[in-house]
Amino acid sequence: MTLVFTDVQGFTTIAEAADPDGLMRQTSRYFSVMTDAFLTEGGTVDKFIGDAVMVFWNAPHPQPDHVARACRATLAAKAAGERLNAEFAAEGLTPFVTRFGIHVGEAVVGNVGSSERMNYTALGNTVNLAARLEGLNKQVGTTVLASEDVYLRVRDQFEFKAFDAVIAKGMTKETRIFELVGASA
Numbered sequence: 001m002t003l004v005f006t007d008v009q010g011f012t013t014i015a016e017a018a019d020p021d022g023l024m025r026q027t028s029r030y031f032s033v034m035t036d037a038f039l040t041e042g043g044t045v046d047k048f049i050g051d052a053v054m055v056f057w058n059a060p061h062p063q064p065d066h067v068a069r070a071c072r073a074t075l076a077a078k079a080a081g082e083r084l085n086a087e088f089a090a091e092g093l094t095p096f097v098t099r100f101g102i103h104v105g106e107a108v109v110g111n112v113g114s115s116e117r118m119n120y121t122a123l124g125n126t127v128n129l130a131a132r133l134e135g136l137n138k139q140v141g142t143t144v145l146a147s148e149d150v151y152l153r154v155r156d157q158f159e160f161k162a163f164d165a166v167i168a169k170g171m172t173k174e175t176r177i178f179e180l181v182g183a184s185a
Helices: 011-017 019-038 066-088 127-141 148-154
Strands: 004-009 043-048 050-055 098-104 107-112 117-125 142-145 160-164 175-183
Touching: 004 019, 004 127, 019 043, 019 050, 019 066, 019 148, 043 117, 050 066, 050 117, 050 127, 050 148, 066 098, 066 142, 066 148, 066 175, 098 127, 117 127, 117 148, 127 142, 127 160, 127 175, 142 148, 148 175
Parallel strands: 098 142
Antiparallel strands: 004 050, 004 098, 043 050, 107 117, 142 175, 160 175
């Protein structure tokens, strides 16, 4: 499956200075544009985690082109976020600069939780690495990072910029990382 994690840069600082009601309305507008981009490409929006979004493809139904779908959705979400940020700026609101991490691999999908509360979600190292790739954007100075596994599957359809291999936080194996720049002409 392919997973995408998003996060808003500096959200804690934004929240500290914001009116809670206004921040809730702004965050809901933000989640709406992100969700629309992901759903348009057949993504399953797993959850909102504070200001972050977790999305996956190829479950619960098979999608042979799930990696390309995730990449297209991420580029569309980035563009939609930029358009929304122009609206936010015109309204005197702080922009929500979004970072994305994309990875593809094996994961377990199903209901997990307790007898009191269940959640349909994905678990496994693939999920963890997608989340870590999002965080690596801070170090690399990018907004969209993908793993080598993503790059190898869709390099003929999208433009990427290669970076050195890194060991993501909590991981033991190196991962080559690539910035997703755009769709190929």
